[in-house]
Amino acid sequence: MKYVDEFRDPALARRLLEDIARRSTRPVQFMEFCGGHTHAIFKFGLRQLLPPTVRLSSGPGCPVCVTSAGDLDRAVALADVPGAILTTFGDMVRVPGSRGSLQEARSQGADVRVVYSTLDALQIARQNPDRPVIFLGVGFETTAPTVAAAILQAEAENLANFYVFSVHKLTPPATRAILDAGEVRLDGIIGPGHVTTIIGADAWRFLPGEYGMPCVVAGFEPLDILRAVDMLVQMAEEGKPAVGNAYGRTVRAEGNRIALEMMYRVFEVSVADWRGFGPIPASGLALREEYAHRDATRVFPVEVVPPAAEPKGCRCGEVLRGVVEPTECPLFRRVCSPRTPVGPCMVSAEGACAAYYQYGEVSP
Amino acid sequence: MKDQSPTILLAHGSGGQLSHELVERVFVRHFDSSILAELNDAAIIGFESSELQVPGSTNPQPGTDNLKLAFTTDSYVIQPLFFPGGDIGKLAVCGTVNDLAVSGAEPRYLSAGFIIEEGLPLETLERIAVSMAETARVAGVQIVTGDTKVVDHGAADGLFINTAGVGVLRAGMHLSPSNLRPGDLLLINGTVGDHGMAVMMQREGLEFGSSLLSDCAPLNGLIAELLAACPDAVRCMRDPTRGGLVTTLNEWAMSARMGIEVEETAIPVREEVRAACEVLGLDPLYVANEGKVIIAVVPQAAEEALAVLRAHPLGREAALIGQVTDEHPGRVVLRTPLGARRVVEMLVGAQLPRIC
Numbered sequence: 001m002k003y004v005d006e007f008r009d010p011a012l013a014r015r016l017l018e019d020i021a022r023r024s025t026r027p028v029q030f031m032e033f034c035g036g037h038t039h040a041i042f043k044f045g046l047r048q049l050l051p052p053t054v055r056l057s058s059g060p061g062c063p064v065c066v067t068s069a070g071d072l073d074r075a076v077a078l079a080d081v082p083g084a085i086l087t088t089f090g091d092m093v094r095v096p097g098s099r100g101s102l103q104e105a106r107s108q109g110a111d112v113r114v115v116y117s118t119l120d121a122l123q124i125a126r127q128n129p130d131r132p133v134i135f136l137g138v139g140f141e142t143t144a145p146t147v148a149a150a151i152l153q154a155e156a157e158n159l160a161n162f163y164v165f166s167v168h169k170l171t172p173p174a175t176r177a178i179l180d181a182g183e184v185r186l187d188g189i190i191g192p193g194h195v196t197t198i199i200g201a202d203a204w205r206f207l208p209g210e211y212g213m214p215c216v217v218a219g220f221e222p223l224d225i226l227r228a229v230d231m232l233v234q235m236a237e238e239g240k241p242a243v244g245n246a247y248g249r250t251v252r253a254e255g256n257r258i259a260l261e262m263m264y265r266v267f268e269v270s271v272a273d274w275r276g277f278g279p280i281p282a283s284g285l286a287l288r289e290e291y292a293h294r295d296a297t298r299v300f301p302v303e304v305v306p307p308a309a310e311p312k313g314c315r316c317g318e319v320l321r322g323v324v325e326p327t328e329c330p331l332f333r334r335v336c337s338p339r340t341p342v343g344p345c346m347v348s349a350e351g352a353c354a355a356y357y358q359y360g361e362v363s364p
Numbered sequence: 365m366k367d368q369s370p371t372i373l374l375a376h377g378s379g380g381q382l383s384h385e386l387v388e389r390v391f392v393r394h395f396d397s398s399i400l401a402e403l404n405d406a407a408i409i410g411f412e413s414s415e416l417q418v419p420g421s422t423n424p425q426p427g428t429d430n431l432k433l434a435f436t437t438d439s440y441v442i443q444p445l446f447f448p449g450g451d452i453g454k455l456a457v458c459g460t461v462n463d464l465a466v467s468g469a470e471p472r473y474l475s476a477g478f479i480i481e482e483g484l485p486l487e488t489l490e491r492i493a494v495s496m497a498e499t500a501r502v503a504g505v506q507i508v509t510g511d512t513k514v515v516d517h518g519a520a521d522g523l524f525i526n527t528a529g530v531g532v533l534r535a536g537m538h539l540s541p542s543n544l545r546p547g548d549l550l551l552i553n554g555t556v557g558d559h560g561m562a563v564m565m566q567r568e569g570l571e572f573g574s575s576l577l578s579d580c581a582p583l584n585g586l587i588a589e590l591l592a593a594c595p596d597a598v599r600c601m602r603d604p605t606r607g608g609l610v611t612t613l614n615e616w617a618m619s620a621r622m623g624i625e626v627e628e629t630a631i632p633v634r635e636e637v638r639a640a641c642e643v644l645g646l647d648p649l650y651v652a653n654e655g656k657v658i659i660a661v662v663p664q665a666a667e668e669a670l671a672v673l674r675a676h677p678l679g680r681e682a683a684l685i686g687q688v689t690d691e692h693p694g695r696v697v698l699r700t701p702l703g704a705r706r707v708v709e710m711l712v713g714a715q716l717p718r719i720c
Contacts, residue, residue: 001638013702045704094375107371116568116644222702338711339381349645359706 007221008044016226021051024233029055029185031322033175034192035062035350036220042359044222054229057184058355060174060276060320061192063139064091064348068273070304071167072097075136077302078165079110084300085128086112087121088136089143091348096341099305118150125154125162134296137166142194144168144285145259148266151287151294163296166285169272171195172203173283177274179211184322188232190225191217193247198263200255201245208241216244217251266291275344276317316343319352326353333357379606379652380711404540405602406436406467408533430535434469436460437528445488445522447566449559449578450654452525453492457499457507458582458654459605460529465584466601466657468539468591469531471503477511477526484522492523503582505529534591543599544620548688549666551659553586553673554579554681555632556609557648559655561640576636579655586676587657593672597665603657607711608650612658613686613696614710624696626686626708646715649698649708660688 032038038058041047047056060066076097079086086102093102093112106112115121118135125133137147147164154162171192178184191204196217207215214235218228228246235241245251263285272284287295310317314336315329326332326345336342338354345351349358376382392401399407410432440456450458457474464471476496480489500507558579565576583603591598604612609631617624633648641648655678661669666684673679698708 001635001642004638004642008701010702042706043700044702045700045706046702048704049702103373103375104369104371107369107373116570120568338709339385358709 004221007219007223009223013049013222013226016223016230017049017051020054020226020230020233023230023237024051024053025237027053027055028187028233028236029057030188030190030229030232031057031059031178031184031186032190032218032225033059033061033171034190034195035065035348035352035355036194037061037190037192037218037225038352038355039350040220040222041225042355045359046222046225050229054233056190056229057186057322057325058319058352059178059189059322060274061140061171061195062320062345062348062350062352063143063169064095065316065320065344065351066169066174066274066276067092067095067138067167067344068275069098069310070273070306072101073099073304074297074302075165075167076100076102076105076110077304078134078136078296078300079105079112081132081134081300081302083130084111084132084134085124086110086134086136087115087124088112089116089138090114091350092136092138094341095344095347118146122150122153122159122162125159126157129161132161132163132296132300134163134165134300137164137168140169140171140192140195141198141263144267145198145256145263148262151266151291152262154294155291163294163299164287165296166267166287167272168267168285169274170269170283170285172199172206173280174274174277175207177277177280177283178321179207179213181321183318186213186322187236188214188216188241190228190232191215191243193217193219193224193251196247196255197250198256198259200253201243201251202253203255204243208243212241214241214244217247219247219250274320276320311342314343316345316353319343319345326356329353378711379611383606402540404467405463406434406469406529406531408467408469409433409435410533432533434464434467434531434533435528436463436467437526438463439524439526441521441524442563443521444563444566445492447563447578448576449562450580451492451495452523453494453496454499455580455654456525456527457496457503457505458580460527461503461505461582461584462603462654462657464529464531465582465587466539466603467531467533468537468598468601469533470588471505471529471531471584473530474500474505474507475509475511475526475528476507478513479520479524479526480512480514481520481522482514482517489523492525499582503584537591539598539600541600541616541620544616544622544660544688545599545662546622546688546690547663548599548660549663549684550613550624550626550686550688551661551666551670551673552609552632552683552685553583553657553659553676553679554655554683555634555637556604556653556656557633557637557641557651559653560608560651561637561646561648563652564644565640570640576634576640579653581655581678583655583657583678586673586678589676590659590669590672594661594665594669597661597669599660599662601657601659604653606652608648608652609656609658610647610649610696610708611710614708616660617696618694620688621693623689623692623694624686625689626696626698628698629701630683630685632681632683650711650715663687
């Protein structure tokens with residue numbers, strides 16, 4: 001397949017791996033922020049191919065995983081609003097809140113529909129003019145502009161029954177929170193490729209600037225990731241932290257200005273509640289006052305009991321902060337599996353626990 | 365989180381782990397049949413036991429000692445009713461024919477039950493009936509009994525079809541995952557993921573070129589040729605429908621308590637299917653097929669079996685994809701194109717597209 005196979009070439013991968021092994025003289029640990037990277041790293045078995053000096057750890061970049069139990073409970077409550085159709089991306093239906101998941105709400109009669117894009121949600125709103133259609137907006141800077149575009153489209157069409165519950169989150173503040181907490185020793189960050197396509201590589205300048213931390217933005221094919229690791233190893237070895245771009249075919253320094261403009265026209269930066277972190281200031285996106293009539297939480301005030309504490313023994317929070325590996329959690333594989341997930345990291349395909357479980361490695 | 369949902373979830377019908385558990389916990393337990401408990405594609409009913417004794421006769425009929433019947437049923441609730449490469453009727457015939465064929469039987473007779481939602485255009489029903497008749501003709505089976513029910517608008521989604529089928533088991537044929545031995549080789553008759561992606565593209569209104577077609581086809585002809593040419597070669601066969609290739613291989617590994625090794629680059633996947641899967645974040649190895657069969661053969665017969673498959677129109681792209689091993693029993697291990705190895709588990713529910 002064109003534009004994919006080139007980036008999976010085994011011979012080139014071997015050359016990059018040799019390069020990394022030659023360059024790497026001391027142990028380093030890099031965090032891949034993005035759950036898509038975690039998934040790809042496991043799918044292609046990259047960890048077992050890297051030299052023992054290079055360790056990769058998973059970060060919080062799984063939008064489903066970092067959605068707080070409170071926000072999920074609110075989504076379940078919104079699905080129960082009489083007549084409402086709740087639309088959402090796939091993985092969200094399975095995540096357990098403190099009062100069950102959206103798929104359980106659906107089996108008990110709530111109209112919850114999985115959509116592939118916000119355009120599908122708009123279409124459902126057009127087809128059901130008498131019913132409120134609520135889109136559960138999860139995701140990072142990658143998905144937020146598409147949700148903004150849907151809101152602007154609904155405005156343009158006077159589609160009065162389309163609403164959004166925004167639990168969008170911003171990635172740089174979460175990265176900052178991890179570094180500020182100082183719980184995990186890191187020598188570099190593999191920057192999220194799709195997010196950075198929108199926000200631009202310059203958005204990561206604070207990492208080398210304020211934290212002396214190298215950051216290389218990577219795509220999602222094996223060669224993309226290996227090249228980023230190679231660049232990070234080089235920066236770490238030479239002690240020259242910088243922002244590198246190993247995903248030049250889509251990522252530019254300034255990002256996608258049109259998408260950003262659209263995103264900030266509809267949303268404003270707000271505090272957001274992250275599972276595993278708690279509230280992080282200026283790390284979320286709320287609808288601007290002018291679009292309050294599209295804000296599901298304002299139009300349909302639902303009562304939500306404060307969520308119970310995280311399930312006993314579940315270390316999702318620490319997994320999300322990169323403090324422990326999923327295998328260090330006492331529940332992993334014993335109690336917690338994709339079949340009976342205790343925490344959200346086991347639910348989403350992009351969750352670190354699910355990747356460890358689904359793509360368990362075998363010693364060669 | 366609770367161990368079991370108090371209500372049935374859509375995921376219970378996905379063919380993954382949840383479906384398996386539901387069948388075990390509810391049906392296998394209450395129906396209490398040793399034949400059902402084998403959970404094969406088709407039940408094999410024989411004369412050795414009392415199952416097929418003629419009522420009123422003290423002796424079995426002469427000449428029937430070797431007669432064994434294969435019996436199976438399946439329901440079809442696919443949306444949309446028509447998709448590139450097939451329709452619900454063709455699927456309903458192929459699915460049941462294939463379940464009989466992979467058990468080593470020659471499919472003979474089918475039943476067809478229709479649950480029709482009020483308001484379905486007669487013309488639609490007729491087109492589907494014509495398609496069923498044509499598929500049955502190609503497969504060499506007769507639809508000999510049936511049932512029709514009409515339900516209120518909203519009580520069904522257009523049309524549901526159930527088919528059951530009876531076939532005659534070939535003499536001496538006993539195909540089962542319990543036959544698997546280390547060193548056995550695994551063949552597939554062509555590309556994986558075609559059916560699931562063709563249906564998904566149609567349902568979601570996505571387009572990845574017009575050539576994405578369901579592989580829906582009756583496999584009994586192909587299988588008959590294989591079993592005629594290499595009668596002692598085949599250990600086990602299964603059609604990897606819901607849950608795809610990986611799900612079937614996991615079922616085999618678990619029930620045979622053997623390990624299975626698969627070479628990712630050896631598994632045939634059509635370009636369009638790969639592209640569509642990449643875009644949606646799906647893995648073709650978990651996507652449904654309706655015209656594919658995985659065949660475990662004794663190692664020395666693999667080459668000949670492959671040649672027979674490739675000589676048939678439904679096996680032109682047949683490939684050797686892996687082998688059975690006594691290492692890592694119960695698990696399926698995939699060798700990635702970069703040479704790494706990883707376990708591939710059965711999915712819990714349906715595959716869902718990624719978010720970002």
